[in-house]
Amino acid sequence: MLTILDKYILKRYLSTFTVMILMFIPIGITIDISEKVNKMIENKVPFSAIAQYYLDFTIYFANLLFPIFLFLSIIWFTSQLANKTEIIAILSSGISFTRFLRPYIIGATFVSIFALLMGFFLVPKASDGFKNFRYMYLIGNGQNEMRDNSDVYRQINKDEYIYVSNYNSASKMGFNFSMEKFENDKLKYKVTANSIKWNPKDSSYTLNNYTKRKVGPLGDIIETSQKKDTVFKFDLEDLTPVVYIAETLPYNKLLRFIEKERQRGSTNINVYLVVLYKKYSIPISAFILTIIAVAVSSMKRRGGMGINLAIGILLAFAYVFLDKVFGVLAEKSTYPPIIAVWFPNIVFGILAIFLLRNAKR
Known part of the structure; x- marks a missing residue:
């Protein structure tokens, strides 16, 4: 049963995460429009196609930048709790740090389930629309570039x-x-x-x-x-097949597609496996990044929230960097895709355990 403390932190967790997404997506759309507006006018793209593209754009990039949004939102509101000495008051009342983490873990569970369902069903459709628009209207006539x-x-x-x-x-x-x-x-x-x-x-x-x-x-x-x-x-x-076909398939169709391509000896099989494994690794990262964010930002620092945000941004981009590097490594080499996809979670999982132990002290 949730206590008042659990509801308070859980509400802050989910609302800050939502606001963070709603703040950054319009910025991303504005930048994207400024870069592509000339090409859209030149190719006489219908308004309905543009509207659908930016709906798909929102879903696609929200999923792509999900770890950064989550991480920064937790650091933001947890640092506020620390600066107002609310965390000190909570821990001084006899509540352990592990118990303090419970609403965060509940929030991470909600977010990870939502991310998992999006990855299975909603993101593939958005990826299909987003990529098709780019190849049809923005990268020449693009059909040949879509294929091997x-x-x-x-x-x-x-x-x-x-x-x-x-x-x-x-x-x-x-x-x-x-x-x-x-x-x-x-x-x-x-x-x-x-x-x-x-x-x-x-x-x-x-x-x-x-x-x-x-x-x-x-x-x-x-x-x-x-x-x-x-x-x-x-x-x-x-x-x-379309080079990015794996990103556009719902989960069940993706499994069948990978099996068919494996039997055919496809040279792109690692690309497809990376897409499959990321459907699981991204939701799991919600728990790892939540623990790291709480451990980093729960301590009141002399530099205030700025220090915590600086550390958070550094760690968030380190995670995304590892994710991209090892993803490309799996796609372009014989490196096992499952290890490449899960390597950032393993590294940051170890870091989460280390930081959590120090935070408890």
């Missing part, structure tokens, strides 16, 4: 492999297509074509300059055709 569309070689199941040298998303057409079928590690047949085009009406493919070579024990059988319509068990567009 050159020299795509994929394993589509246990025994079949497919290749296209280039893929055009607008025409749904791939070039220099080949498909190889193996049986007991031996080539059974190979299909090649100058181009392959997806026909959405009947879910078939049209192959131009089609050749199929069946490998036999007594000789190969070659079948050729200038044009051939056929059906395959794959979606050509899946061969060249």
